[in-house]
Each structure stands twice: as C-alpha cells, then as structure tokens.
Amino acid sequence: MTEETAVSTADAIGVRDAVTVNMPADSAYLSVLRTATAGLAARLDFTLDEIEDLRIGVDEACAMLLSQALPGTELTTEFELTPDGMRISVSVLTADGRLPARDTFAWTVLSALAGEVDAEVGPDDRVSIVLYKRRGTLEPA
Template identity: 45%
Template structure:
C-alpha cells in the first residue's frame, strides 16, 4: 500500500457513479500538466473509471469517495478510497481489474480500517 504522505491533490466526491466523470476529468487535467501523451492520458482516464467500477459497489451509502493524486515528473499515483465494511477484495480476475492492470504501470487493492482502496501508478511514455 502507498505510504502515508500528503497528496499533491485530493478530491472528495459523493459515492455516486454520476460523479465519476468529474474524477476522470480531473485526472485528465492533472496528467496533461505532467506532459503525459494523449494516449497515456486516455489510458489513465479509463483506468480511473475501472477503479471506480471496482470500489463503488462496496461503498457505504451516503459516504464520500476520496481520490488522492501523488505527482512527480513523468509519474502519477492515484489512490481511490471509499468507506466499506467489506473485508473481501474485489476479484483480480474480473474485467475491471484486467483493464486496470493492463493500462497502468502498477495497481493494487487494499482493504482494512473500514475502507476499500485501489491504488495505481502510471509512468509517462515520454519520460521513459
């Protein structure tokens, strides 16, 4: 799991699929600021959507989704967390996980302390 540090950007949204587009738009904007390519940006946008598809069904109703962005030159790590009493992680052989892990450099799921999270890292192909 990502070590605890202050994120560069943190976004808090209601747990509702209607707000996933806001999260995807924010992701696109931040990746563009890091000079990611158009293809990298689109991959990251899709990965964020798939991550949300994995955690939203397990989120406590009426709670908030918190998305933390950790940025450095040519790399972004995004952690999406929702309050959840579910102790089982979403299946890693499901479609959403397969897409997420194919589109990012690294991805992991975590559950504990009343929360479920997906963390993903992507390196820009320009910086490689």
C-alpha cells in the same frame, strides 16, 4: 529557471505535488474525477493516449469500488504527481472490507491501462485501489 530545473530542485528537497478529491460515492460524479485526472496528467506531459488510459483506468477503479461503497459515504481520490509519473489512490468505506478480485477481466483491463495496480484494506474497512502510471519514454528518432 526552466521547468526541468524546477522539477529537479523540487526532487532534491523532497517536495511533491498532491491533490485530494472527495465527492459522494455515486457514479453521477465520476465525470468530475475523469476531468481532474486528465488535467493532472496533462500537467505532467503525459501523451494523449496515456491521458485517456488514466481516465479509463480511474473510471474502472471507481466502478469496482462503488459497487461496495456504503450508502451516503464519500469516494476519496488522492493524486500524487512525481517526476516520472502519477500515483492515484481511489478509496471508499465498505461494509466488509472485501478486496476486488484480481482474476477478473476488469482487473486485467485496469492493469493494462494503469501499469502498476494494487488494492488494500485500511482502517474501518476502507478499500483502496492504487494505480501508478509512468510517463512513456521517448524512442530515439
């Protein structure tokens, strides 16, 4: 069975790949998260440029969230691998559940790097930034 067939079969029965990384909400641990992002993106055959965009995008999302994370809490990152891309949700517990401003340069950069970007507030004032990056399509030669 080829990899293409395996992916198609997995789609047909609704199977998905998901990875969750929990770590202290401290910028000292972000290198681990950048490495995980690159490894998972490479598994999906993203180009080197797309992988670097995702690494920087995850780093930017974390920087936005860590500034309001409650001390001593965890940063949770959920990766969902799909046939055409990757969904990444980064979240932290905050004191006030304030969403990141969408009219900032940082949000503009994040949107350019990741493709689709959203933010949401969940239970206990957990703020999440969700990125969805699709693999580039190959141009005919």
